Amino acid sequence: MSPRSRNRRLVLASRPSRLCGPENFQLVEEDIPQPRSGEILLQTQWLSIEPYMALAMKGSMKTTTQPGADRLLKLCDRYIAGVELGAVMCGPAIGRVVKSLHPEFAEGDLVAAYSGWQEYAVDDCQTSRKICADAIPAPAWLGVLGIPGLTAYVGMRRIGCPQPGETVVISAAMGPVGSLAGQLAKIAGARIVGIASGDDKCHGLVESLGFDTAVNRLHPDFARQLAKACPNGIDVYFENVGGAVWWAAFALLNTFARVPVSGLASQYTQTHRPTSPDRTAELMEKLQLRRLTIRGYAVFDHADLESTFLREVPDWIRDGRIHYREHIVEGLEAAPLALATVLSGRNVGKMLVRVA
Numbered sequence: 001m002s003p004r005s006r007n008r009r010l011v012l013a014s015r016p017s018r019l020c021g022p023e024n025f026q027l028v029e030e031d032i033p034q035p036r037s038g039e040i041l042l043q044t045q046w047l048s049i050e051p052y053m054a055l056a057m058k059g060s061m062k063t064t065t066q067p068g069a070d071r072l073l074k075l076c077d078r079y080i081a082g083v084e085l086g087a088v089m090c091g092p093a094i095g096r097v098v099k100s101l102h103p104e105f106a107e108g109d110l111v112a113a114y115s116g117w118q119e120y121a122v123d124d125c126q127t128s129r130k131i132c133a134d135a136i137p138a139p140a141w142l143g144v145l146g147i148p149g150l151t152a153y154v155g156m157r158r159i160g161c162p163q164p165g166e167t168v169v170i171s172a173a174m175g176p177v178g179s180l181a182g183q184l185a186k187i188a189g190a191r192i193v194g195i196a197s198g199d200d201k202c203h204g205l206v207e208s209l210g211f212d213t214a215v216n217r218l219h220p221d222f223a224r225q226l227a228k229a230c231p232n233g234i235d236v237y238f239e240n241v242g243g244a245v246w247w248a249a250f251a252l253l254n255t256f257a258r259v260p261v262s263g264l265a266s267q268y269t270q271t272h273r274p275t276s277p278d279r280t281a282e283l284m285e286k287l288q289l290r291r292l293t294i295r296g297y298a299v300f301d302h303a304d305l306e307s308t309f310l311r312e313v314p315d316w317i318r319d320g321r322i323h324y325r326e327h328i329v330e331g332l333e334a335a336p337l338a339l340a341t342v343l344s345g346r347n348v349g350k351m352l353v354r355v356a
């Protein structure tokens with residue numbers, strides 16, 4: 001595709017009231033920016049669409065980076081910095097270098113950068129890295145080999161630690177975090193049960209991703225169906241969504257169960273906390289009596305696992321032990337709707353926008 005002479009960007013036009021959608025964004029055209037010394041100009045190829053973006057649209061949170069922070073901690077600050085009204089929508093992307101004033105990046109390199117919803121972006125290279133798309137196609141570096149994949153890896157390796165024969169349950173199991181989390185548990189010898197919305201996704205989990213069984217969270221009898229799928233209880237529950245799914249899984253946790261809390265996607269679009277019965281006492285009692293480990297985590301604190309992750313997972317993809325699904329939509333303008341799709345659970349696999 002020939003380069004454009006102008007840059008198109010999607011900027012945040014309003015804060016979302018509940019569901020985030022196209023009405024919250026405005027497409028603007030500007031001159032293509034020019035890099036300064038130490039920067040590169042990227043032409044965006046792919047955008048990653050992720051649930052946390054609903055939080056980013058609500059505004060900024062306090063950033064925490066200390067001097068000397070590593071690349072992932074700096075990236076963490078960009079994730080939680082949120083988006084100002086009128087600013088380009090944030091998010092991870094893959095771009096091709098079209099101009100470089102940085103010694104480590106050359107024209108033509110493919111780069112994973114936090115460069116947002118725009119066709120061209122100047123990047124300071126502080127949180128970016130070159131990727132190699134020879135053996136595994138470029139968009140995988142935003143999903144199974146990117147931050148979502150590392151999130152699954154950290155949660156399973158450092159907190160879930162599934163053992164042979166254990167029952168591992170994963171919510172949002174068809175997404176990039178959940179699908180890898182499940183397959184890692186399978187490689188560790190566990191029995192894996194996926195939770196997803198709709199019978200088609202559940203079927204896909206079993207047929208194409210190797211889950212032992214899957215339960216449709218939209219089924220009116222979901223909690224009972226989950227109990228049926230886990231006759232020996234749950235040893236590891238990988239939490240991606242929270243809400244009603246959490247309480248159904250909580251009821252089935254075995255003694256010494258581990259719960260990596262990766263995210264709470266069902267809560268990101270809530271404007272206020274629902275008034276429901278306070279179950280704190282029940283939770284604390286079971287936490288103590290059953291010796292549960294429930295641990296929230298952010299992938300950015302675990303840079304030490306990144307090199308093992310990048311050694312093991314690409315090999316498993318190449319030898320067919322790990323599979324991944326992608327949900328691709330076309331063109332920058334499709335990004336807002338793609339986000340709404342993720343937040344309503346209508347994505348089937350890693351949501352990506354092909355831009356160039």
Ligand SMILES: NC(=O)c1ccc[n+]([C@@H]2O[C@H](COP(=O)([O-])OP(=O)(O)OC[C@H]3O[C@@H](n4cnc5c(N)ncnc54)[C@H](OP(=O)(O)O)[C@@H]3O)[C@@H](O)[C@H]2O)c1
Nearest residue numbers: 172175176177196197240241262263264265266298299345
């Ligand atoms: N801790 C970290 O450092 C870190 C880093 C990256 C991502 N994350 C978290 O990991 C989780 C998964 O991310 P992902 O990129 O793999 O997302 P994803 O699975 O592609 O998309 C989110 C999924 O959440 C489910 N969902 C949405 N609304 C829901 C609701 N109201 N109730 C129950 N489920 C709902 C949907 O799946 P179904 O409809 O099929 O259930 C949806 O597809 C998210 O919570 C994300 O924030 C954490």
